[in-house]
Amino acid sequence: MPDRRTTAVLDLSGLDALVEVLRGQGRTVVGPTVRDGAVVLAELDSARRLPFGWGTEVEAGRYRLVPRADGAAFAHTTGPQSWKAFLHPEREKLWSVDRGADGELSVTEERPPQPSYAFLGVRPCDLRAIAVQDRVLAGGRYPDSGYRERRVGAFLIAAECTEPGATCFCVSMGGGPGADAGFDLALTEVVDADGHRFRVRSGSDAGEEVLAAVPHHPDDPATGTAARSAVDAARERMGRAMPPVDLRALLAGSLEAERWDDVAARCLTCGNCTMVCPTCFCTTTEEVTDLTGDHAERWQRWDSCFDLDFSLLHGGPVRASGRSRYRQWLTHKLSTWYDQFGSSGCVGCGRCITWCPVGIDITEEAAALQAETSAGLPHDDREEPRR
Amino acid sequence: MTSTAWDSALGAEHRARLTRIAREVSFPAGTRLFEEGRRADRFWIVRAGTVALDIHVPGRRAAVVETLGRGELVGWSWYFPPYEWHLGAETTSTVQAYEFDAATVRLLCEEDAGFGRAVASWVGGVVADRLRATRIRLLDLYAPYGSGDLT
Amino acid sequence: MTGVPVPYRVVRTRPETADTVSITLAPAGTAALAPFTPGRFAMVYAFGVGEIPVSVSRIGAGELVHTVRSVGAVSAALCALRPGDRVGLRGPFGTGWELPRAAGRDVLVVAGGIGLAPLRPLVLAALAAPDAHGRPNLLVGARTPGDVLYAKQLSDWAAGGGPLHCAVTVDRPSPTWRGRVGLVTELLNEAWFDPANTTAFVCGPEAMIRATARELVRRGLAPDRVRVSLERNMRCGTAHCGHCQLGGALLCRDGPVIGWDLARDLLTVREL
Structure with missing residues (x-):
């Protein structure tokens, strides 16, 4: 199949359907949700668990949730966790060894079946971070097999940034609030007089397939313009910047x-x-x-x-x-x-x-x-x- | 092959000058070349064999602090007043060496400023090398846990 | 996860000094690690205690020797092994000494303390291929005469007669020691090498490495022809754990053997 890449529009029920389709594929859907006064990453049984109506106010050494009148789901900044908590977990068993009566050692490699993840709402900065960890953990002479399996099996749904925080500086690191590549699907949230919706672009065959299974509307110029201008505006509203030097x-x-x-x-x-x-x-x-x-x-x-x-x-x-x-x-x-x-x-x-x-x-x-x-x-x- | 002192530190001209006043000497193993506190009126450059520098400790065999081999200068106390040896020296094998009269060399240094500077820099370099080596040995690096206590 | 330890059997052990033991290992079953070259290391696993990086000190047919100094929990457990005991091995990891770098050149091996262990297989390899290089030299520094590793082999070599120029010096002589006393660099005058055409291989405590490499460069060796083996904390051996960083180098991957041209700047920054 030639690289077919579709752009479409999901409404809220489309977003619900997206999670259902992914769960129906046997995937563990992980995304942002509100817990303990923060937007954390956790398994989602429904898109309804997303932090609708919550924004974040951040500064150096400060993080607060703030309610948003527009009900947006992806208008928060990055929380205390990142996707490495799932791809490169905090604690992992490497092997076990049993010593027999004769002193013989039998070593068993720990290779549990890895979950098939779908990450919903991966920020463009975090997409790049995943690519960085790919190079570290799976790109060298000794790829980490567990990481690689989890990574290869993961379905990535980016959420472009429209509300950068005061501590954000991705643009000065060569990134940006928009997602160009490295995702299966990319969402851009638009909330305006025409309603609450998500412009969605597929970035892989797997993404194309999932999108086809989810009820969606065709892309329309108004949504496209609104999405692009929100992301462009975000690029100009980075809270911080690295000095422009090597x-x-x-x-x-x-x-x-x-x-x-x-x-x-x-x-x-x-x-x-x-x-x-x-x-x-x-x-x-x-x-x-x-x-x-x-x-x-x-x-x-x-x-x-x-x-x-x-x-x-x-x-x-x-x-x-x-x-x-x-x-x-x-x-x-x-x-x-x-x-x-x-x-x-x-x-x-x-x-x-x-x-x-x-x-x-x-x-x-x-x-x-x-x-x-x-x-x-x-x-x-x-x-x-x-x- | 190189050596720290003699060939590389002194130019050919100055080396030739020293060689002209050198006496070729040979010592059997176990010869005491000098003793701590005595007049430092000679020095040697080892051509073959080894010389041990030692410090006398009552009730024990003299403690060897360093050995010197081929190409090395034996003795530098002759260069600095009051011209007294700080250590003892003993050959630990048959040693062939050039022997020099200290007073003659000092006189040459006074008469010829260029030669004097060359000798000063050579002797100073030897002392600096030994100091560096001694400082590293002071660390006792090969001891368990390297240099000193665990912090 | 990047591979599990392969069980090896302790064939024999040999105390080298009061705190150092050479352990000869052979595969316990059919699985064996890929062949080692001198300077590379294995992660050696002591059952129930942990894993440490140890260079090979001899590479035999179907056997590996590791010389281990007891300085921590795992090394103490390894030093206490008895014939028939089992350990696990992962590897080979890291860069080796790469003897071919010395092809056609004089070989100058300078070892301090336990640093002789990873250099021994290099000396043996150089002796096994005499036509490939100029004259091999082995200069060894140790704390006391009782701390000299492989003492019998060294004294045979030092007695001369063979192609190897071998000399040993100690920091602190015993009353019966008739050999050299001083820093290992003081043995350089009597070694036979042409500084313009020599590759040097240096291993020992870091301060000894620095002093030796500096002296060799002063004598005219090109910095990249002075190969040094460095030590940092290592947990994985596979460039994933981050512990063995020294500036831009991951020593388990880019080292432990690197050129003095790279090492020089890394070792002069404190706490890098």
């Missing part, structure tokens, strides 16, 4: 910057930024044994480069200071990620800013490093004694 080079050249001391004085090294970051992938392992002593399990769980043990060698941690751990995180994210995986590790989603308990702002830190670097001479030269 961040990779900036960070590579800033390893001894004084700014690290400044940010280290504020950073609690709590690791929240790494937990909420949609690309942070680091893990550690745990060995678990049962009471018989003849059964052991190897578990993998998320780890954070802010943890003191993260860099532990037999002599002690390599990165003992908070300064060095913050520097590791930011330098990895914006610079050495290119060396390791061929792209930036930052997609500009703003979660690390929103969920930092002391409001450290990655864009402000980058700008400060830029200001320090462009102030010219390194410290030693500036401090040359006067003659």
Whole structure:
């Protein structure tokens, strides 16, 4: 079949039908929903669970739900979770080992059947984050089989951004509120005098197939124009921006910057930024044994480069200071990620800013490093004694 | 093959000048070349064999702190007042060496500023190398857990 | 998940020093890992305790030797293994020493402490292919005479007669030690190599690596011809866990052996 790509319009019942069709395919549909005062990602049994009528108000170190009169479902910003919670889960069993009476070890690889996910409402920044994790976890010489299976089986429904938050800066990271590729279906929500509806574009054969099974209206010029202008307007309303410089080079050249001391004085090294970051992938392992002593399990769980043990060698941690751990995180994210995986590790989603308990702002830190670097001479030269 | 001191640190001209006043000497293993506290009136450049530098400790065999092999300068106390050896030195194998009279070399250094600077930089370089090596050994890097206590 | 440990059987163990043991392993069943080359490492799994990266210290026919120093829970468990016990192995991982880099050149191997373990198979490989290289040199630094690994083999080599120039120096001599005392770089004068045509392979504690590499470059070796093996925390071996980062390098994938041209800048930034 040639690449047929359809654009159509779904109304609210069409959205309901979309979830039903996906569930009917045996998929676990995951999407945003309101819980505990936040928009979280959870399994949805119906599109009705989407956060209709909720927006978010975010700032550095601040996140609040605010009701919206228009009843929009996708007018919130990213929440504390990202899709990595499903594709690269927080805790995963790797293998189990049984020791027989003769001392023989039998190792069993943990390969449970992976859920077939449908992610509903993936923001364009998060689409890019998934692509980043694809390169890290499935793109190298040793693909992570569990990740790959979950990823290959996942059906992605993007939701273009029309209400960027104050901590959003995807445009300055080379992304944007619109979705161009990497999705099966992309939705753009439109609420106006003509009603509440979703312009939908298919981006894959699988998307085409699902769309065909869902009652929809043909694309119409008014909806198309409204959708495009809402996304275009969002592009101009980003709350923040990275300094328009080569961040990779900036960070590579800033390893001894004084700014690290400044940010280290504020950073609690709590690791929240790494937990909420949609690309942070680091893990550690745990060995678990049962009471018989003849059964052991190897578990993998998320780890954070802010943890003191993260860099532990037999002599002690390599990165003992908070300064060095913050520097590791930011330098990895914006610079050495290119060396390791061929792209930036930052997609500009703003979660690390929103969920930092002391409001450290990655864009402000980058700008400060830029200001320090462009102030010219390194410290030693500036401090040359006067003659 | 290279050596830190002698061939690379001194130019051919200065080296030739030193060689002219050198005496070729040979020592059997176990020869004491000098003792701590004595007058440092000579020095050597090892051509073959090894020399151990040691410090006398009461009730024990002399503690060897470093050994010097081919191409190495043995002794630098002759260069700095009060010209007294800080360590003892003993050959640990048959040693062939060039031996130099310290007073003569110091006099040459005074008479010829260029030669003097070259020798100063050579001896200074040797002392710096030994200091660097000693500092690294001070770390006791090969001990369990590397350099020092766990934090 | 990127592969599970393959069960291996402990064929024999051999104490090397007070805290270091060489463990000879052979596949417990029909499954075996792909062949190792010198400098590459395995993730060695001690049942119920955990996994650590360990380089191969000898590569035999159907056998692998790992030399392990007891410094933590897993290494202590590995040092306590007895013949017949089982471990799990994953690998081979990482870059190796890549002896062909020294083709036609003098080979200069400089080891400090346990750093000799990953270098031993390289020396053996160089000796096995004498025509491919210039003269091989092995310079070894150890803490005390009792801490010298593979002491019998080294003393045979150091006695001369073979093609290998081998010398050992210690930081702290025992009363009966008749050999060299000093930093391993002090053995360079007597080694036989042409700095303009030599590849050096260096492993040991990081400060020893830095001092050695700097000295070799001062003597005229090109920085990329000084190959160093670096150590960082490793959990996975497959470039997924993020622990072994050193600047832009993931040492389990891009290392552990890298050129001094890359390592130099990485090792001079504190806490990188």
